[in-house]
Amino acid sequence: MILRTLMSFTLLLLVSSAQAALNIQIIGAGERQIPVAIIPFAGEDKLPVSLSSVISADLARTGLFRLVDPAGKAPHQPAEVNYAEWGGVEAIAIGSVAAQENNRTEIRFRLLDGVKQVELLGQAVSGRDSQLRYIAHRIADTIYEKLTGVPGVFSTRIVYVNRNKSKFKLIVSDSDGYGEQVILDSDEPIMSPAWSPDGSHLAYVSFELGHAAVFVQSLVTGQRKAVASFNGSNSAPAWSPDGRQLALVLTRDGGSQIYLCKPDGSDLKRLTHGDAINTEPNFSPDGQYLLFTSDRGGSAQIYRMPVDGGSAQRVTFEGGQAFSPRHSPDGKGFVFTYRNGGRFYIATEDFETKQMQLLTDGGWEKRPSFAPNGKLVLFASDAAGRGILSTVSSDGKVKQRMSAQTGDVREPMWGPFLNQ
């Protein structure tokens, strides 16, 4: 028996509300679903969070798993599992919780292979009530990785803007939409939030100074600074993979031009010229290239250029328009918004084949970003005229819609893996 102690984690954001801010709806399913059973942990009914429910919901959302109802069976130790009762179930998660000193709870869980009848892994974690959802997401990540070979993203976070009439909120939440935290409250528009690679800062555009200006805000201290507020518009911040540079867009010199600077706004260096719109820069994972949107060819399309200068190459060639490019985590392609015939689609393209693949059926779909494992894409869509968040698996097979209870949800971006 191996008990690994994980996660003496520091949560970057300390307050976590457990209220259900978003309702989640899953559409479609993967072709082959792995049957798994998540048994309610012994003693979890005394906790404010049902760990097994959070884990089950995380796994179900991917479309890769079929959650098998335990049907009253409640083993909590490996010795209590009668494998004969779990025919066909490939993985069984069991566990227990115990109160510790200082209002902490210890959670022990094990993942069992239902076919080979062996223990796949075991963990013990301890945390406060406010950390229970996070711990459950981490357990779901562990299970996901063990069963698929790909790191899970359930414990990562997302950022988005909530617009309610003329009130704007910049919000960070768990990847499942719970644990909403208001990062900025404003009577003026907020747009284009972008995570720093280590998840410790957000860059975004706020109109609080009367025009679009780029701010950088620490999620640890809450400190914020306007790093670009020149005449005209300052917008579209994007972090370099090493976190040492921002790409952003300024109009102070005519047209919309892409610049590089340090995250404090110093050392501005202009990258594009001409009268066209150049916007929405996004660094490649190796930091060598920028994808961006430009109408230099007559309509909005995606271009790619070296960060250290050199000419830009057009990379989207379909009819219609293309916006908001973002590299996939492996750097082999990108996701973007494709507009044609009055509809907006989420699409991907592979650099090598130059083939566009539509991931969605189209409608009102904007600002896609990959989950850090590359398996899901988060984007803004709408339902009954209101902005909502949606995800689609990167193969287009599984869709999920999260609808906030009030206001319009806009401008989402999926955050990075957090190193513990």
Next chain:
Amino acid sequence: MKKIALSGLLLSLLTACASQTTKPVAPVTPAADASATTGKPGTAASAEVDPLDDPKTGLTYRSLYYALDVDVIQDADKPLVAAHAKYLSTHPARNVRLEGNADERGSNEYNLALAQRRADGVKKLLLLGGAKEGQLTSVSYGEEKPRNTNHDEDGWAENRRTDLNYAK
């Protein structure tokens, strides 16, 4: 003229709520009226009335409208811009903020850039018409401050707009 009377009414409404909104209110397409009235922008200036507030001058029209994904000023709007340029050149103490807007089709950032280009285009034409750089500020709200929140052609048409917002 019926439209002139209407704009006068709208102006008084605007004045009434000026402390709450910075948006000029002129939803009527300005082109026809502007060309009909801009011949004598200075003449209405009796001692107290600022020609800017005199419906007869055409200067109460302070919005320009655009086609989708276009930032070029329509020919029909050029006399309106010329009238404002002339007013600014003869009233050097007045400052105006050019506020570009876009409809919600396209990405938010693209629309921010497009609407900035709309505002910058009006600024250029005002400079050509005699306004001074120091009187003009151009900003973009992109799709973020829609005057019309309907997601349809009429709403979008109203939101593709540059407003001339004079400082009080």
